[in-house]
Amino acid sequence: MSIHEVFMPALSSTMTEGKIVSWVKSPGDKVEKGETVVVVESDKADMDVETFYEGFLAHIIVQAGETAPVGAAIAYVAETEAEIEAAKAMAGGGSAVAEPVPASAPAPVPVAAAATVAAPATASQNGSNHREGRLVASPRARKLAKELRVDLNNLKGSGPYGRIVAEDIEAAVGKVQPPTTPVITPIAPAPAAAAPAKPTPAPAPVVAAVPGQVVPLTTLQNAVVRNMMASLSVPIFHVGYTITTDGLDKLYKQIKSKGVTMTALLAKAVAVTLQKHPLLNASYSDQGIVYHSNINVSVAVAMDDGGLITPVLQNADQVDIYSLSRNWRSLVDRARAKQLQPEEYNSGTFTLSNLGMFGVDTFDAILPPGQGSILAIAAARPQVVATADGLFGVRQQMKVNITCDHRIIYGAHAAAFLQDLAKLIETNPQSLTL
Secondary structure (H helix, E strand, C coil), rough: CCCEEEEEECCCCCEEEEEEECCCCCCCCCCCCCCCCEEEEEECEEEEEEEEECEEEEECCCCCCECCCCCCCCEECCCCHHHHHHHHHHCCCCCCCCCCCCCCCCCCCCCCEEEEECCCCCCCCCCCCCEEEEEEEEEEHHHHHHCCCCCCHHECCCCCCCCCHHHHHHHHHHCCCCCCCCCEEECCCHHHEEEEEECCCCCCCCCCCCCCCCCCCCCHHHHHHHHHHHHHHCEEEEEEEEEEEEHHHHHHHHHHHHHHHHHHHHHHHHHHHHCCCCHHHHHEEEEEECEEEECCCCCCCCCCCCCCCCCCCCCCCCHHHHHHHHHHHHHHHHHHCCCCCCCCCCCEEEEECHHHHHCCCCCCCCCCCCCEEEEEEEEEEEEECCCHHHCCEEEEEEEEEEEEEEECHHHHHHHHHHHHHHHHHHHHHHHHCC
C-alpha cells in the first residue's frame, strides 16, 4: 500500500508552470489508472491530465485557479480509503517528508511523474478512440453523453487522435452536423427539447485597465513574452512586395458561400509557393539548416483575454481548399476555447500574420522561435496603377512584408519567394481550388 503524488506535468517544451483550471475529481473520489483527474492550463491550451495510479484522490494541494511549477506535487492519490487521512496529514505538514506521519501511514512512493496529458502519442489523428482497451473522451463529452444517454462505445471520435469530444455527442443526437468526416454511428436520439445547450467553457474575464493599476500577465501572455525575448537573438531582415489581388478577390467571392475563408486561401497560396522554395520553410539549428518534411502554415490569432496563439494548418499544400477552410474554423474555435492539442499550435514551419481586416497599410512581423520566416499581410486597397498597355487603371493591391532569419535565408531567396507568390495570386488563383 502507498500514497502517490500527482505532479504538475510539462505540457509543452516551453512550459515552466501550469495553472489549475478545474479538478474533475473531488477529494475522496475513486480514480482509475489513466482517468482524467484535473484540467491544467499550459502556455496556450487547457489540457486534461490523467493519473498513473488507481485508488482515491486523497487530498488536493493546488486548488483551482492556483499555479504550480512543473514537477511540483498538486495532489495525493491513496491506494486505499484507509490511507486518505494519512495523506491529509502529510499535506498538513507542508510536504511529504517535512514532518513524521503516523507509524501506520506508509511513505509516499517516489516517482518521476504521476500525471500525463490525455492524448495518446502514437495513435493516428483520426484513429480509434480506444487506447489500451480504454475509451478516450473529454470530460465534457462524458458528461454530455451521460445527460443525453449516449453510449460512447458506439461513437468514433473526431478530436485529436480519435478522441471523443462534445461535438460528437451532439452530432449523435442530431443536434449539429457531424465533423468534417462522418465518423459516428447514430443512436436513438433523446428528445430535442430535453437536450441541454452545448457546454462551453466560460470565457476568462477581461480585466479593465485602471490608471495606476498593474494587471498581472496571463499564462498565455507570459508565453508570448518568452517567445519574443528568444526572437531578439536572431538576426533578421525584411523584404516587402505589392501584390494585385483582383483575381484572388474574384475567386473568393465565387467560393465564399461554400465555406472558404480568405485566411485559408492565403495559407494555401503560401504553402503551394513554399513547395518551390523549401529554404523559406526551413529553420536554423546549431547543426545546420533543418529542412522540414511538411509544410505546416501557422496563422497568428489574437485571444480575447490577451496574448497570441498560432493554430497550425498542417500539410497546407496538400489539403484541398474546402477542407483547409473547415480545419481553420475548427482550429480557431478550439483555440479560443483553449482546447488545442500542443501539436496544433507548435508544429508550424512558416507563419502568416494578417492584419488586413483592420485596414493596416503595412507592418513588420516578429519571427517566431524555431522558424525561418513569417509573412505580414496588410489590407488590399484600390490603387491607381499604370497598365501594361500604357494606360491607367484601378487595381486592388495589398502589401506583404516577409521577415526572415538571415543566418540561413538571404534577400534574394526571400525576393524570389515573394515574386512567385505574387505570380500565383495575380495570374493563376484558380489553381488554389484544385
